Amino acid sequence: MSHIGALGPHDIGARVTVRRRVQGELSDVVGDLEAFDDASVAVRTADGTLVAVPSPDVVAARVVGPSTRAAVDLEGVAARAWPAPDSHWLGRWWLRAAGGFTARANSVRPLGPPGVAADDALDAVREWYATRGLPPRVQVVVGSSLDRDLARRGWSAAPQVRVMTATLSLLASRLDGCDSSRVEVGDVASSDWLSLFRGGGAPPVAREILEGPDSVGLATLSDDEGAAVAIGRAVAEPPWLGLTAIEVAPHARRRGHGRAVMAGLSAWGRHHGAVRAYLEVLATNEPAIALYQSLGFVEHHRYTCREAP
Numbered sequence: 001m002s003h004i005g006a007l008g009p010h011d012i013g014a015r016v017t018v019r020r021r022v023q024g025e026l027s028d029v030v031g032d033l034e035a036f037d038d039a040s041v042a043v044r045t046a047d048g049t050l051v052a053v054p055s056p057d058v059v060a061a062r063v064v065g066p067s068t069r070a071a072v073d074l075e076g077v078a079a080r081a082w083p084a085p086d087s088h089w090l091g092r093w094w095l096r097a098a099g100g101f102t103a104r105a106n107s108v109r110p111l112g113p114p115g116v117a118a119d120d121a122l123d124a125v126r127e128w129y130a131t132r133g134l135p136p137r138v139q140v141v142v143g144s145s146l147d148r149d150l151a152r153r154g155w156s157a158a159p160q161v162r163v164m165t166a167t168l169s170l171l172a173s174r175l176d177g178c179d180s181s182r183v184e185v186g187d188v189a190s191s192d193w194l195s196l197f198r199g200g201g202a203p204p205v206a207r208e209i210l211e212g213p214d215s216v217g218l219a220t221l222s223d224d225e226g227a228a229v230a231i232g233r234a235v236a237e238p239p240w241l242g243l244t245a246i247e248v249a250p251h252a253r254r255r256g257h258g259r260a261v262m263a264g265l266s267a268w269g270r271h272h273g274a275v276r277a278y279l280e281v282l283a284t285n286e287p288a289i290a291l292y293q294s295l296g297f298v299e300h301h302r303y304t305c306r307e308a309p
Helices: 068-081 118-130 145-152 168-174 191-200 205-211 257-271 286-294
Strands: 015-022 025-036 040-044 050-054 058-063 086-090 093-097 137-141 161-167 183-186 216-222 228-237 240-248 276-282 298-307
Touching (some): 015 040, 025 050, 025 161, 025 168, 068 137, 068 228, 068 276, 068 298, 137 145, 161 286, 168 257, 168 276, 183 257, 191 205, 205 216, 240 257, 276 286
Antiparallel strands (some): 137 298, 161 276, 228 240
């Protein structure tokens, strides 16, 4: 199979730009590469539209990294998918707290300017978290101007997290053959579900986070005796589907249960209008990254939590 521009079949799932000629005029299509062959390339745009471009009409094509704005937009989607019960807006900085359960729910999500000078904004952050007995943290896109500014101010960085994305159609093709018929998806975290989540030791506030979004799917796969052996969670905010908490009981691993849960949640997401999936994984978790890459996920951006000195 040939390449078109700088693209090849190995780029399926990546974010790309394709410049095409339409009736003598040039226009660009930007989105996720969903299909590639000698005849055409198919790109899924941000609104979910699938645009097929015949190969003879392609003038140039290449993989592009997401802009900082695109990363911040997805950070906002992910924040709404992991809602903190205690929050406050400072301009477009979203201060969030959940009794210390997960850094994602106990840090600032800067989704735009704070509306005040940087020094004043950081002072407000320190005070807000101090009153809750929590360390001041800001979750920043790695390499962003705010990330660099906080580094200069001595704010320490936690290990980086990769945010990875894939189109649901590509994910479905990679999961084809997984038996998800025994995966049940509801909107309440049952006791069986919670028994597998983080080893069963999550505090009560976790339920508020897990069940909080408007459109949430909590998947459970049970064995022949009816005991839960795998779980997963998805939140739909079209065009996005956020996948979290894909966990398998230790005694039931390496049997395809995790893939079956992902297949069930992907089908649930498509039913709820999603066309793209995202997930988060520690940048040092190479086995998980390799698995997700095999399913078509590519890195969208990275974030880290920076904590006040």
